[in-house]
Amino acid sequence: MKRIAVDAMGGDYAPKAIVEGVNRAIQDFSDIEIQLYGDEAKIREHLTASERVTIVHTNEKINSDDEPAKAIRRKKDASMVLAARAVKDGEAHAMMSAGNTGALLAAGLFVVGRIKGVDRPGLMSTLPTRDGKGFDMLDLGANAENTPAHLLQYAILGSFYAKNVRGIAKPHVGLLNNGTEATKGDSLHKEAYDLLTQEASIHFVGNVEARDLMNGVADVVVTDGFTGNAVLKAIEGTAINLMGSLKSAIKSGGFKAKIGALFLKDSLYQLKDTMDYSSAGGAVLFGLKAPVVKSHGSSDERAVYYTIKQIRTMLETDVVNQLVETFTKEENHD
Amino acid sequence: MKRIAVDAMGGDYAPKAIVEGVNRAIQDFSDIEIQLYGDEAKIREHLTASERVTIVHTNEKINSDDEPAKAIRRKKDASMVLAARAVKDGEAHAMMSAGNTGALLAAGLFVVGRIKGVDRPGLMSTLPTRDGKGFDMLDLGANAENTPAHLLQYAILGSFYAKNVRGIAKPHVGLLNNGTEATKGDSLHKEAYDLLTQEASIHFVGNVEARDLMNGVADVVVTDGFTGNAVLKAIEGTAINLMGSLKSAIKSGGFKAKIGALFLKDSLYQLKDTMDYSSAGGAVLFGLKAPVVKSHGSSDERAVYYTIKQIRTMLETDVVNQLVETFTKEENHD
Numbered sequence: 001m002k003r004i005a006v007d008a009m010g011g012d013y014a015p016k017a018i019v020e021g022v023n024r025a026i027q028d029f030s031d032i033e034i035q036l037y038g039d040e041a042k043i044r045e046h047l048t049a050s051e052r053v054t055i056v057h058t059n060e061k062i063n064s065d066d067e068p069a070k071a072i073r074r075k076k077d078a079s080m081v082l083a084a085r086a087v088k089d090g091e092a093h094a095m096m097s098a099g100n101t102g103a104l105l106a107a108g109l110f111v112v113g114r115i116k117g118v119d120r121p122g123l124m125s126t127l128p129t130r131d132g133k134g135f136d137m138l139d140l141g142a143n144a145e146n147t148p149a150h151l152l153q154y155a156i157l158g159s160f161y162a163k164n165v166r167g168i169a170k171p172h173v174g175l176l177n178n179g180t181e182a183t184k185g186d187s188l189h190k191e192a193y194d195l196l197t198q199e200a201s202i203h204f205v206g207n208v209e210a211r212d213l214m215n216g217v218a219d220v221v222v223t224d225g226f227t228g229n230a231v232l233k234a235i236e237g238t239a240i241n242l243m244g245s246l247k248s249a250i251k252s253g254g255f256k257a258k259i260g261a262l263f264l265k266d267s268l269y270q271l272k273d274t275m276d277y278s279s280a281g282g283a284v285l286f287g288l289k290a291p292v293v294k295s296h297g298s299s300d301e302r303a304v305y306y307t308i309k310q311i312r313t314m315l316e317t318d319v320v321n322q323l324v325e326t327f328t329k330e331e332n333h334d
Numbered sequence: 335m336k337r338i339a340v341d342a343m344g345g346d347y348a349p350k351a352i353v354e355g356v357n358r359a360i361q362d363f364s365d366i367e368i369q370l371y372g373d374e375a376k377i378r379e380h381l382t383a384s385e386r387v388t389i390v391h392t393n394e395k396i397n398s399d400d401e402p403a404k405a406i407r408r409k410k411d412a413s414m415v416l417a418a419r420a421v422k423d424g425e426a427h428a429m430m431s432a433g434n435t436g437a438l439l440a441a442g443l444f445v446v447g448r449i450k451g452v453d454r455p456g457l458m459s460t461l462p463t464r465d466g467k468g469f470d471m472l473d474l475g476a477n478a479e480n481t482p483a484h485l486l487q488y489a490i491l492g493s494f495y496a497k498n499v500r501g502i503a504k505p506h507v508g509l510l511n512n513g514t515e516a517t518k519g520d521s522l523h524k525e526a527y528d529l530l531t532q533e534a535s536i537h538f539v540g541n542v543e544a545r546d547l548m549n550g551v552a553d554v555v556v557t558d559g560f561t562g563n564a565v566l567k568a569i570e571g572t573a574i575n576l577m578g579s580l581k582s583a584i585k586s587g588g589f590k591a592k593i594g595a596l597f598l599k600d601s602l603y604q605l606k607d608t609m610d611y612s613s614a615g616g617a618v619l620f621g622l623k624a625p626v627v628k629s630h631g632s633s634d635e636r637a638v639y640y641t642i643k644q645i646r647t648m649l650e651t652d653v654v655n656q657l658v659e660t661f662t663k664e665e666n667h668d
């Protein structure tokens with residue numbers, strides 16, 4: 001039985017969306033057990049699942065505008081902190097939250113803890129490509145500064161995930177850089193390029209540019225947290241604005257445009273599906289001793305369901321324990 | 335009379351698109367004179383303008399895959415290099431090219447030369463916002479590494495451009511960072527934030543995120559060249575892929591979708607117009623002794639025309655000489 005600790009109080013639509021996602025997951029997956037952390041009365045309002053679910057009541061929760069490190073230290077009984085502690089104490093195998101990202105990073109690092117040998121866990125998401133396959137990118141902003149050695153570790157972490165969780169036999173790893181030539185980039189990216197070239201356990205395909213990410217230029221894209229965060233937000237902002245502009249253009253186009261949109265409805269839904277990657281799950285804080293996964297703040301029932309499904313696959317494929325072995329071996333070699 | 339040197343041989347559709355853009359500009363603006371550098375016979379095939387245009391013939395040109403610095407050194411008679419030399423020698427007041435970006439950066443720096451006091455000229459473009467106003471962002475990749483002092487200079491340069499060329503009385507300047515709080519970012523961005531806060535000549539509005547750029551969160555967005563390049567390419571890649579996906583969705587949607595697209599045609603064109611910012615001109619290598627402007631490699635006649643129009647405005651408002659004065663004053667204060 002896979003035991004997953006769920007912060008029921010984090011996210012814009014908590015606890016409703018969280019609990020509804022849990023209901024569906026319990027129904028679909030008979031090998032999981034969910035521990036819900038949060039306000040018991042409010043959780044019960046939405047809970048329909050009756051087996052393999054327990055509620056651990058607490059009144060405290062971390063808000064989206066709380067200062068992360070401080071919140072983790074002071075709100076010791078917050079739903080997110082209790083869920084993290086359950087993982088640390090072995091009562092749960094993994095945890096998820098749709099709440100304050102910074103606080104979850106802090107809880108992951110300080111409560112759950114790093115894998116020995118992984119210097120700086122990175123935030124990783126599966127992002128959409130036009131062919132529907134998607135790619136994994138990390139670090140998306142767990143760190144504001146990274147070294148070349150961190151980027152090498154991200155390549156190893158990302159390859160493991162792509163292989164085990166996404167079933168890609170030989171994941172192509174690209175380094176996000178400001179040009180495709182080997183000599184491109186600042187000193188951080190030049191040194192990372194050299195390290196990646198020398199690493200035998202990954203399949204490094206060289207530098208990739210942000211322009212080509214959605215074309216599926218690599219299965220795993222490695223970047224420092226500052227650039228990764230900016231690129232992720234640029235992709236999100238552009239997609240949201242373009243879809244919004246399309247809507248406005250249809251609205252202001254009068255009757256003719258509305259007729260057109262009606263005829264185009266199926267095609268527009270198909271486009272929305274291509275861009276919607278919530279079925280790939282949430283963002284993994286990767287490099288910790290257990291899966292700690294952040295579901296988007298605006299997660300609905302569907303997104304929560306897919307995040308639980310993703311955690312289940314991570315537990316089933318035992319990806320974290322394999323990482324522990326790999327990095328322990330490397331440590332011993334040093 | 336404003337004299338503009340134009341590299342007729344750079345870009346995917348050269349010399350045709352370049353010469354056609356020149357034809358239209360000569361017709362519309364009676365106060366400009368164009369010097370076309372390149373293959374005279376090929377230029378004449380497309381040239382209809384008969385006044386205020388001269389051709390300086392050369393057989394040599396820089397290719398898009400030439401190594402920039404080497405090409406500038408070795409191909410001394412290349413159309414791009416001759417155009418840059420004309421600016422240096424005072425025969426032209428400004429130059430444009432749609433050719434090899436790296437080579438144009440090198441020609442700008444080594445032939446035209448920096449304004450005294452500007453440490454690292456930055457590449458700046460006007461990018462689209464949903465309200466149609468647009469924003470200027472720099473550095474978009476002239477430099478792979480920047481210091482906090484460079485970022486402060488970009489804020490001053492960008493503000494000058496927004497005021498003089500775009501007519502914004504009090505341009506809001508934002509620092510691209512991985513969060514809006516004052517304490518966000520790596521050491522480069524934290525230090526830049528402090529410098530920007532202290533600078534009295536600009537209107538600094540704090541940190542901005544890549545997600546909000548298209549919402550018009552600032553008129554001038556300052557960033558290091560590595561991040562700026564990645565964000566620009568992420569925006570481009572997402573827009574191109576989304577528009578492509580929309581097309582595919584319509585195509586594969588059969589008869590019904592095609593009817594819908596027909597009715598929606600005007601609205602879709604409106605969307606395309608919102609995203610198309612070529613009417614704002616090309617990318618300025620800003621901080622040089624004269625306007626050096628890069629038109630997109632895929633520039634058509636329209637984009638070339640608007641780049642010439644942009645250069646004309648830069649000359650008319652005398653923005654570069656004002657910069658020279660400002661930075662000379664600052665140098666003397668030091």
